[in-house]
């Protein structure tokens with residue numbers, strides 16, 4: 001493995017906040033995104049790898065080497081932050097090759113390397129421009145080129161795209177992915193943007209209160225979240241508190257749902273998860289299907305490929321995504337679309 005957290009813990013001095021028992025391996029060429037609520041510990045794990053702080057327990061390895069004793073500049077990791085921080089008084093080629101200058105590499109060689117790197121990030125021929133003469137997205141490419149110039153053993157990206165507008169963000173995502181793949185570098189990306197994580201990561205780590213609560217591919221996290229926090233963080237969801245009434249039936253605030261209840265005994269407190277695209281609109285005159293609900297549309301957002309509708313029903317709200325046109329006042333929730341997660345007070349009730 002290229003980048004490894006071996007049961008790493010760190011507590012900010014004088015506080016109880018920090019990260020606990022972080023265990024994570026990132027392979028060469030793999031991109032792992034870290035997501036989680038504000039304050040969940042995302043930046044802390046990145047700073048520990050970068051070497052800005054030392055773990056209180058556990059080890060951090062880069063290509064098998066314990067980097068604990070190494071200062072940040074000796075770890076051979078490329079780092080890109082949200083505010084790309086190019087030096088305004090240096091031309092782009094000088095910015096990109098600054099890490100080489102610090103290492104005493106000759107000017108002619110630096111210029112050649114800069115040209116090569118600019119080409120890699122799609123900015124060939126722009127080496128003599130000043131940072132003030134290029135756009136935010138281009139500055140971010142230059143920051144990426146600078147992070148890659150000395151063939152780092154890992155790439156650390158902390159909210160690298162959050163200062164960019166939506167369109168540019170999407171194209172830069174693809175760009176980062178392409179460059180990172182081509183270079184075969186293990187990459188850790190911290191982002192608060194779950195869509196960004198879903199769209200570019202090989203695997204996603206979800207953090208909560210300083211701990212990793214789930215690690216998996218985007219599809220695994222979307223389809224089999226371990227709890228309501230992960231479900232809420234990855235994609236859109238309906239989440240209702242529930243109690244298993246009997247095998248195959250769960251009571252919720254919007255009514256009793258027929259659904260698989262394997263793993264939960266009658267009486268167990270659960271959280272009921274249904275993804276919005278799994279909910280089916282029904283014709284008003286159609287014979288009732290399983291888990292049939294009627295309600296009033298309180299929000300109807302046309303997003304091009306889909307409509308995102310909030311249907312107010314007795315006891316709550318049903319969120320659905322549909323391609324259907326026309327009025328949607330009645331829906332059904334297929335039993336197999338319902339996934340049960342542990343309830344808030346579910347300790348010990350899972351059978």
Ligand SMILES: Nc1ncnc2c1ncn2[C@@H]1O[C@H](COP(=O)(O)OP(=O)(O)OP(=O)(O)O)[C@@H](O)[C@H]1O
Pocket residue numbers: 012013015017018036037038039040041042043044045192
């Ligand atoms: N310098 C510090 N001193 C004390 N506590 C800190 C310090 N920096 C962060 N913390 C605390 O450590 C915890 C984790 O913070 P961290 O910055 O890693 O979270 P985050 O997930 O990156 O949040 P955000 O998305 O807001 O950047 C939080 O409880 C935070 O308040």
